[in-house]
Amino acid sequence: MLQISMVPGCLCGQIRREGPLGLSVSARGRREGARCPECRRRSTVVHGYYDRRPLDLPVVGRQVRLDLRIRRYACRNPDCPRQTFGEQLPTLIAPSAQRTNRLVKAQARIGIALGGSAGSRLAKQIAMPASGDTILRLVRRMPEPVMPAPTVIGVDDWAMKKRLRYGTIVVDLERHRPIDLLPDRTSETVSDWLGSRNGIEIVARDRSTEYRRGITTGAPNAVQVADRWHLLHNTRQMVERWTASAHSRLCRLPSLQNAETSGKGRTKAFPRTRSDTTNTIENRERRKVQYEDIRRRYLAGEKLKALSRSTGLARATVRKFALAENFP
Numbered sequence: 001m002l003q004i005s006m007v008p009g010c011l012c013g014q015i016r017r018e019g020p021l022g023l024s025v026s027a028r029g030r031r032e033g034a035r036c037p038e039c040r041r042r043s044t045v046v047h048g049y050y051d052r053r054p055l056d057l058p059v060v061g062r063q064v065r066l067d068l069r070i071r072r073y074a075c076r077n078p079d080c081p082r083q084t085f086g087e088q089l090p091t092l093i094a095p096s097a098q099r100t101n102r103l104v105k106a107q108a109r110i111g112i113a114l115g116g117s118a119g120s121r122l123a124k125q126i127a128m129p130a131s132g133d134t135i136l137r138l139v140r141r142m143p144e145p146v147m148p149a150p151t152v153i154g155v156d157d158w159a160m161k162k163r164l165r166y167g168t169i170v171v172d173l174e175r176h177r178p179i180d181l182l183p184d185r186t187s188e189t190v191s192d193w194l195g196s197r198n199g200i201e202i203v204a205r206d207r208s209t210e211y212r213r214g215i216t217t218g219a220p221n222a223v224q225v226a227d228r229w230h231l232l233h234n235t236r237q238m239v240e241r242w243t244a245s246a247h248s249r250l251c252r253l254p255s256l257q258n259a260e261t262s263g264k265g266r267t268k269a270f271p272r273t274r275s276d277t278t279n280t281i282e283n284r285e286r287r288k289v290q291y292e293d294i295r296r297r298y299l300a301g302e303k304l305k306a307l308s309r310s311t312g313l314a315r316a317t318v319r320k321f322a323l324a325e326n327f328p
């Protein structure tokens with residue numbers, strides 16, 4: 001018959017109810033004798049006992065607390081400074097811990113999946129209650145997973161506080177996982193990070209000159225490629241700028257109404273309400289005044305950045321107005 005040890009490394013005794021929803025399981029170490037942690041000499045002389053009451057994994061939906069009877073051994077080595085020592089149960093529980101290793105693992109995994117508060121709510125429902133802070137503490141204590149050294153990485157801006165503070169995120173593009181966050185986005189920081197690692201073969205980046213310099217210095221043998229997102233993003237920006245500046249010329253192109261494709265589908269916008277129409281006209285008038293002001297000042301030699309700051313408009317809007325030959 002298959003026998004499963006309910007408590008690893010221990011012999012179990014009585015199981016009792018503890019409160020309306022709990023159980024307590026009494027247990028003691030299976031092995032007789034232990035090594036002194038100071039002199040490593042083995043002792044089987046029991047000096048006394050003490051109790052530990054750690055929490056364990058739930059059973060049949062009930063919270064479980066172990067009643068562990070721990071032996072205290074006497075060290076018989078006359079040269080050893082330690083006279084007694086408690087037995088350790090490393091497969092079950094860490095020294096001085098309040099919960100068993102397997103409960104720590106389960107609660108930490110809940111924390112990784114859900115975070116502190118939500119993890120705490122779930123843990124309470126499945127009879128292994130812990131506060132959100134405790135769950136986060138257990139997550140932080142977990143050993144970091146060992147990852148193979150990356151060879152293909154991507155670097156990009158990462159906003160610690162949008163528009164104010166930016167760092168650099170480094171992503172392992174083969175495993176699709178972020179592997180580091182750097183405190184800023186200067187070429188020196190990127191160069192130092194790359195210089196401390198071997199085997200980087202390809203680095204994907206945006207078209208920033210800072211990153212280009214950092215990668216060239218830190219990983220001179222790595223191939224630098226522009227990532228797809230930035231290629232599409234820059235293409236869209238260029239098309240948008242060009243169409244805004246050529247808006248009036250595009251408007252003068254022959255109408256498609258007489259073409260063969262006309263007549264199919266809707267050619268006019270849905271009718272607007274009176275208030276919509278008024279709002280649209282007012283907005284358009286207001287934007288036209290802004291456009292004329294920006295266009296005049298831009299042609300007089302003011303910089304886009306200064307125009308954006310003095311008008312309070314977004315840099316992209318200012319650029320669109322400044323470059324457009326007619327009101328877009």
Ligand SMILES: [Zn+2]
Pocket residue numbers: 036037038039040041075076077080081082
């Ligand atoms: Zn000793």
